[in-house]
Amino acid sequence: MVRRILGLALILAASLIGGALPSHAEDKPAVIRIGVAMAGVGGRPFSAGTYISAVHVKGLLEKEFAADGTKVEWNFFGGAGPAVNEALASGKVDFAWQGDLPALVGRSLGLKTRLLLATGTRFNTYIAVPADSPLKTLADIKGHTVSNFNGTLYQLTAANILSTVGLTYRDLKIVNLDNATALSALSAHQVDAAFTSYYSFGLREKGLIKYLYTTKGQDPKLTSQAGFLVTDDFAKTHPSVVNRVVKVLVGEARWASEPANQPALYDIWAKVGIPAAFFAEAQKGEDPKVLNSPLFDPFITAQFKRSAENSLHFKLIRSPADVDSWIDREPLNAALKSLGLENYWPQFDKDGKPVVAQ
Known part of the structure; x- marks a missing residue:
């Protein structure tokens, strides 16, 4: 960025x-x-x-x-x-x-x-991890390699979401990837988690990922x-x-x-x-x-x-x-x-x- x-x-x-x-x-x-x-x-x-x-x-x-x-x-x-x-x-x-x-x-x-x-x-955001990931909650991503599309609305949304559990960008190993590249990296276990959207539903349908968190149904101020x-x-x-x-x-x-x-x-x-x-x-x-x-x-x-x-x-x-x-x-x-x-x-x-x- x-x-x-x-x-x-x-x-x-x-x-x-x-x-x-x-x-x-x-x-x-x-x-x-x-x-x-x-x-x-x-x-x-x-x-x-x-x-x-x-x-x-x-x-x-x-x-x-x-x-x-x-x-x-x-x-x-x-x-x-x-x-x-x-x-x-x-x-x-x-x-x-x-x-x-x-x-x-x-x-x-x-x-x-x-x-x-x-x-x-x-607009809702989803945090996806590989289907076999040991991570269970949003707080668990601390210290892990996480992809996000920096410079876009995802970066600001991610910062807001992380703040709800006392985390910041600095608590993660951020990799700057666009949506398509992030999903490829996620399915290949090259990253531990990814901030994403409905673009990821296809991988979930194939059983390759699961979601730790979504803003859907949460405080609308996080959208x-x-x-x-x-x-x-x-x-x-x-x-x-x-x-x-x-x-x-x-x-x-x-x-x-x-x-x-x-x-x-x-x-x-x-x-x-x-x-x-x-x-x-x-x-x-x-x-x-x-x-x-x-x-x-x-x-x-x-x-x-x-x-x-x-x-x-x-x-x-x-x-x-x-x-x-x-x-x-x-x-x-x-x-x-x-x-x-x-x-x-x-x-x-x-x-x-x-x-x-x-």
Whole structure:
């Protein structure tokens, strides 16, 4: 992660020295470039876990901007959030979907972005070990070799989870591996445990791994969240485009929130190379309106603030990040009003408890 941070800092410095200024041309860009902090199995150009995946597969933004002659370019990064940050810093993408930690890292290093929508909220983490592992509890991983995808939301989530049993990253022998590599290492007994997700369900089905712990059913503050953001330059130059993009995404978030649409949504997510049944299992018992809400309600806002505070505490970012000034609610509020969805999604207080409508 240190190399990623240094690389991003150098890119930002070069941009500042070069005096790069935003273009103020007509509000019809030739192309809208979207960075996605995920790629499917084997690098497939698909993502999962959010309504943005459905927007991509259905070509909804392409349809929205077809009459303007504006192309929509989707970029999927196997390097996840850190790779998206590099693309943002070098001006290669205008919008991005990524986890809270990498977005905060970029923000703390000077990336000027605006957080537009919540996406992929209440994401659960699993700690997997080989099926024949002697480890029994979360506390047992102390001193063991554990894989995690550093620089992504998994790193911050891991730090939060470990703190519940009095452990820190320093108590483990951390190996930085992406999801696919981590699962291979786990099945080959090259690591003792791994922080992972529904990507690991296949190995469990084969009897190769078991789980020591999961955030599912635990305190919702231990879950993760991601966001959809736009560069400040693009937002200033093309404000109407930002509003239209947000409106399309909010409309699809509503589709993804309907219980009757879950099988179709899981089929879309399955394009990453994971069976739809695994997504159904991962979200069993969950309210799709909660998981697919684009709102920055008190809980999600507090989650981003806790992530900012914890990132600084765990020394994952170098300077404080002001979440309130980062979130731009105007495009979302306009979309909710235009689509008549102002009261569609439930809201929760800072601790994740339902807010009773007045």
